Amino acid sequence: MKNYKVITDESVLKQFIDWLPDLKSDETFYCCLFARSKYVKDSTHLPHIRSDKAQLKRFTSNKERLLSKIRQLECPVGAYMQKDIVVPQEALALYITINPRSFTKANTASVRKLLDLALQPYNGFHPYQEVMSEIQKAKSRSEFVSFDFDCHPDDFLYAKGEINRVVNQEALSIVQTRGGFHVIVRPSLVVSDLSKNWYQSMREILNKYSDDHDNAGDIMLPVPGTYQGGFTPTFI
Structure with missing residues (x-):
């Protein structure tokens, strides 16, 4: 099979x-x-x-x-x-x-959520799914900030030129996906000269080149090396 x-x-x-x-x-x-x-x-x-x-x-x-x-x-x-x-x-x-994700934060949120559900008539909720949803939301720390550029590779070449002027290379990782590019910034590695304005500058570049202007922050990433609708996401 x-x-x-x-x-x-x-x-x-x-x-x-x-x-x-x-x-x-x-x-x-x-x-x-x-x-x-x-x-x-x-x-x-x-x-x-x-x-x-x-x-x-x-x-x-x-x-x-x-x-x-x-x-x-x-x-x-x-x-x-x-x-x-x-x-x-x-x-x-x-x-x-x-x-x-933080198990400690998720545990506290899950206890509150399940207690609230327990005090109401059963509405079809599943305890396991409720806990998993709390884990998904419970960010532990911000190692990365991601920007999803939903654009053609030719357009991304221009975007990348602008990105390189607002974030230093050491702080950048880029993953090509089926629909575009995830630009991942590690804030702890952004040099001091750029540290004040890099986020706002990245949002402006995203707005200029991407069809989706709001897909930024703590967002999920297609896993490099795995299947994504007939495409394999990879680092570039």
């Missing part, structure tokens, strides 16, 4: 995992495998996904276990279903929060 393919370039994936920040004892990374309707050639295959993304699997991991946990996603084709419809390979995309 054929399996879904999630890892497309293991060497790139390992490079990415090594690049991720080391975690503290109460921290984790949050990952989510999506089915994205816009990646499916025949959109009638997944007509019910109105917001483009349908969550198939989400999990947490440290750096040491991340590769094996991603491998576990490569189950037999047909195992991922959406309302009795088999999710096709071409719809898959794996994302990660590159800023660590």
Whole structure:
């Protein structure tokens, strides 16, 4: 039986995992495998996904276990279903929060959320999903600020020229994705001469070159070395 393919370039994936920040004892990374309707050639295959993304699997991991946990996603084709419809390979995309998540913050928020739900009539909530949502929101620290440039590679060449004038190379990482480029800034490495205005300058460049002006900050990243709608995200 054929399996879904999630890892497309293991060497790139390992490079990415090594690049991720080391975690503290109460921290984790949050990952989510999506089915994205816009990646499916025949959109009638997944007509019910109105917001483009349908969550198939989400999990947490440290750096040491991340590769094996991603491998576990490569189950037999047909195992991922959406309302009795088999999710096709071409719809898959794996994302990660590159800023660590805090179990301590998530635990406090989860206790409050579950207690609030417990005091109301049952409305269909799932405790596990509630806790996972709190983990996703519980950013531990801001190692990175990301800017998602939804633009053609030719346009990004001009954008990159402007980016290089407002953020020094040592603070920059760039990942090419299926729909554009994620420009990732590590604020701790921005030189002092640029440290006051770099964020506002980056937002202005994003507004100028990207179709999506608001996709910036603590946003999820398509995992380099894995499948994203027929494309493999990579560092450039």
